[in-house]
Amino acid sequence: MTTAGKKKVLKRLSSALYPLGAAAFIIALWAITAAAVGEELLVPSIGATLRGLGDMLGEKATYAAVGGTIWRALAGWAIALVAAAVFAALAIACKPAKKLFAPFMSVMRSVPTMSVIMLALLWVTSGQMPLVVTFMTLFPVQYSAMIAASEAVDPKLIEMAKIYRVPARTRVFRMYLPCMTPQIVEGVRSTLSLTLKVTIAAEVLAQTRDSIGAGMMQSQSFLQTDRILGWTVIAIVAGALAEAFVTCAAWAARRIYAVRQGA
Amino acid sequence: MKKFLTVMLAAALAVAALAFAGCNDPEQPQDGYTFVVPDGAPALGAVSLLNDVPDGIKSVEIVPANTISQRAVQSDIAVVPANLAANLFNKGQDVKLVGTVTHGNLFVLGTSNSVNALADLEGKLVFSIGQNSVPDYVFRTLLEEAELDVVQGDAAQEGKVTIRYFADGSAVMQQLIAAKGEGIDAVGVLAEPAVANAINNGMVELFDLQSLWQQHTGADTPGYAQAVLIVKGDVAKDKVFMDELIAAFDGNGAFVSEHSAEVAGIIAKVYPQSSFAAQTFTAETLERCNCGFMTGAACKAEFEAMADAIMRINAQAIGGKLPDAAFYYAG
16 A cells, blocks of 8 residues: 555544544533433433333334334425425526515524414414424525525626527526536535424424324423433434435535536 | 643533532432422412421422423422322332322313213314323223223324324313314313313313213222322421421312412412413312312322323333332321
């Protein structure tokens, strides 16, 4: 192996040390806290939490809950994404539409999640409620990400397209989409873990059947603090997997874009 | 950079250790005991103690009902739901059951009086409070005794009683009012004092779950163990104080009926955010909240009937088993 090759390997290794160090820090902090409090019902030890998590993984209800929550989170996220794409397309194509949407978007952005939850409780079922809340939270965020991505398209390109009367289809598929996609994917990735948080919060308050939120609430009523942490670990893993999935998509999008640029 | 990280790490650890060590200071019994009560009907069972704190208690707090489990662990004396008392004991907490504080205040209400027996609830959607707590277990025990299939869901199912749970009585109330406005027949489980409010809004009382429970157990009790008084083991050994505490709880019933108009104010003074803060109770409503302190063998029998019912539905709610004799305060 060349010296440069060795250096590269060392660099890779040391960059793996950072997340490991962070994990070690969290575990150490947890262990110290649990020992200092000395009360399993308030701060369960790592061992107790792992046992609780193990028990949960052996129960059918856990999988129904995780499946239900992921389904609701993804559905809410996807509906918000499609709606945001439609509205963003309208706004990009027509400037007055963008101005018209602006006040609605800023209202939606500042509506407290809790007030959406409280109102949705009155109007929709406990199964639909997390979807509504997720949509309301994510739609303006995703819309803004798309508008921001469109603003990053080179104005000279837009000018050129206008002058040469490039057909709308070509403009959308050869100019806007290739320029915007990587940035949109980046923006959208960061909303995935937010989605899961909002969905779970809504499930707790709606007492949705087969959900991580209801599972957490039941664990709280049954004094199973180890299981509340177990559910938390499950939610974090689910969020990480979803982000990893979109990271792969982002990488693929960049590759496709690069290929098109090359061609 | 490395040095900086190390210092930050050490500092964060030290702060965390200190912060949590602070929570764990052992209580000083010579200063008196700490006492917590959840907001809601259980607080009505301790009004006279809130008004005139007995000697030996250094702090009285009303806490939100959803934090009572954590607060009970940290306190010397607590009023808690019956299932939580058994669960704390079974999870290794040194607690003793002194007495029952409230015996149930649950009623089934409807937008019309189309339901005459529990069996008529088959195929209907019922809005209810108290999932995974006493109200849920009482209602489900009675439904199952009537040989009805119970499921959780958002829409009525053929041949089953479908329950949709809400966090509190006002959410159930809103569903009932909405249904009534649309001319739909709807049924909900509510607790006093919310029931009085619902009746004022045109709802009809269908069942008194306390009397149905009496028929179920065949025992001569005012209802079932809903909220109970527990104390930590070292408090239970303080006989002089225990006698005073029990006497104070014994006096609560008379105090509440004599001062019905002041009850909400006394609670609001201790806990301004209380759900009762803006209310004025009538003597009749307070009567239906079913407070009445009960100790000894009668309390044990009432508690065991409740714990037994919970065991059948979900043993985890009481920590997996019935509490043994060491749980009951002998006096």
